[in-house]
Amino acid sequence: KEKIEITKEQQALMKIILDAYNRHQIPQDVAKKLLQDQYSAEENFLLLTEMATSQVQVLVEFTKNIPGFLSLDHEDQIALLKGSAVEAMFLRSAQVFSRKMPKGHTEVLEARIRKSGISEEFMTPMFNFYKSIGELHMVQEEQALLTAITILTPDRPHVKDQHAVERLQESMLDVLRKLCALQHPQEPQYFARLLGRLTELRTLNHYHTEMLTSWRMNDHKFTPLLCEIWDVQ
């Protein structure tokens, strides 16, 4: 049985990623807000756009801490952020949804989200993803690395130097692979299952523009940042 050991540099890399991930979390807890009150479709849409706008801002800060990211071509840095923002948002939402909550709270949260204004057809793929993330019981190091790996996806639109991105992503994947083997020794397939979630995450990309424009209300207003990131308006 080959001895898996995380090298000193890999430990340093994981610490940087985890610190950055914990430092860049959105202050207000949307789940708590949603559990407290029932909001109208208009209020929920505003809450969604506020959450998404601040999520993009913290994602930029997190990404700047990924070793090597700032040495990438500047236009590629933008292309990676633009290409991964929606996936990072759904990954974050899945992690919020799968958090350990007091008895019955998750069911209330799910009911509130189902009635938030989002149209019915998107519930199934979205909640299937949230539940498949929840089943993994990821530790926060895995969550942070998975977010960094999502951002460092070489084949985003308009990325010129894909090999440079691949090299960064590969070093993250190697740390994650070792971490999974150490955290889940009885589940040799765990790492593969984790990466399979990233494939499922990409499918949510196709829905998100329609999710927003079909929100049960008239006149959907977006912040300038979201117009940039979401292909809307």
Ligand SMILES: COc1ccc(-c2nc3ccccc3n2[C@H](C(=O)Nc2c(C)cccc2C)C2CCCCC2)c(OC)c1
């Ligand atoms: C595009 O359509 C949707 C629909 C629902 C969600 C969603 N799934 C959630 C799971 C748990 C908790 C909240 C959840 N949200 C919204 C939210 O704020 N997501 C969120 C964001 C945006 C940034 C950072 C962090 C988070 C959690 C609530 C916004 C207000 C109405 C109800 C959904 C969504 O998130 C990507 C997209």
